[in-house]
Amino acid sequence: MKKVVFWDIDGTLLNTKGAGRLSMEVAIAELTGDRTDLSALNMAGLTDWDICSRILEKCNLEPTAENIEQLQKLYIKHLPEMLLRLSGICVGGSAGNFGEFATAHGCFIFGFNRKYGSRGKG
Template sequence: MRPTVLLFDIDGTLVTTGGAGRRSMEAAFEKLHGRRDACDSFAMSGMTDRAIVRQAMRIIGVEDTTEAIDAVIHAYVTHLAEEVHKVDDARYRVFPGMREAVKEARSLPGFAVGLGTGNVREGARVKLERVRIYDQFDFGGFGCDNEDRTELIRCGARAGAARLGAPLEECRVVVIGDTPKDVHAARGIGAECIGVGTGTFAAQALLDAGATVAFQDFSHPEALTALLGKR
């Protein structure tokens, strides 16, 4: 079997945070720019954190300099570290089958299990430590690596290949995500994409966007088989 790099998205794929991320972003904009509604007019699903901040700044008429974006991101992560602990376990949870899939992949030789997420690295840590799963991911491509999702996925794929000691072009790369943006990013680097209907989009919508396969969630009996390349 080819060396395999797995890149898991976070929000809507691995976990639901019960809205903690959105509320933290709203709080950051309210603190720095007096506008809690900065993100109300667009869908954040599948966007990188920095792209969300940039678009919101343009909407409210704030210059989107690197320094200004950094300030919002810092405030966001600070709020997030508190907000995740305000959400009860019924609303903040890992989606069905995900813990088991990650554990199984990590147990196999020739697999590198990482993250491919629009979250900045510190935000990813905060969100996943809340459900005690962050330490299951050894590397990743993050929203702080690149604002463009395709490029951050490429960063994650390279990091995974390096861990396996294999050239990237010899690796099987699989992105696991819940939005068409995940699908397009995967396809943009020639990777497979396993779609999950646990976020905003149904499994069929992800297939229509070009996912290799898609399932309602990872409790489906064929999901793990697809992940491990045994189809």
């Protein structure tokens, strides 16, 4: 039997119910000591690097490689807890019945937009 892996960047196949955004909010709070509301920040279709860069700029921090990598590590640290808190991943996203089809046919569906997140959402 062939194994199929579907990769999702922008929530069209998977919907994490806001776990990624919440994980970023917790991560930036841990980094800065202050709560930052990210609800207005558009993250769709962006790489982790770009998302972290925008968040750091929003918090008046320099988006250096070191700061971005530190924020990414904190994000990944909190992602499993946030996925559990928000009841995990909803297969299907905005792709209609794709999730049901893939699941019924034994396909493994994986989602995220860069190397770090694959450890937390897989």
